Amino acid sequence: MFEKLSMYCDKYAEQIPVTFVLGFYVTLVVNRWWNQFVNLPWPDRLMFHISSCVQGKDEYGRLLRRTLVRYVNLTSLLIFRSVSTAVCKRFPTMDHVVEAGEKSFFFSS
Numbered sequence: 001m002f003e004k005l006s007m008y009c010d011k012y013a014e015q016i017p018v019t020f021v022l023g024f025y026v027t028l029v030v031n032r033w034w035n036q037f038v039n040l041p042w043p044d045r046l047m048f049h050i051s052s053c054v055q056g057k058d059e060y061g062r063l064l065r066r067t068l069v070r071y072v073n074l075t076s077l078l079i080f081r082s083v084s085t086a087v088c089k090r091f092p093t094m095d096h097v098v099e100a101g102e103k104s105f106f107f108s109s
Contacts, residue, residue: 043072
């Protein structure tokens with residue numbers, strides 16, 4: 001039975017070139033990866049908008065911009081926690097997120 005199956009596959013293997021099928025598969029995989037990469041939420045553009053729209057060189061303006069950027073980073077973290085296993089291992093509970101936020105707040109002040 002195996003010999004008959006292998007002879008059948010060998011007979012029809014010349015009709016569809018393997019390189020074409022492999023190229024199609026690689027293109028499909030790379031396109032999926034690229035679409036995932038493009039759709040990642042990059043906070044940089046939003047941070048540039050925040051820094052240009054929230055005016056003020058005083059302490060209130062600086063703290064407002066900083067708070068908004070921290071909320072953007074928190075949102076990204078919560079999204080990545082639901083998608084990435086590495087991020088979920090780093091921040092398994094909300095207590096870990098709060099603790100990391102407190103550390104970054106005290107180190108950056």
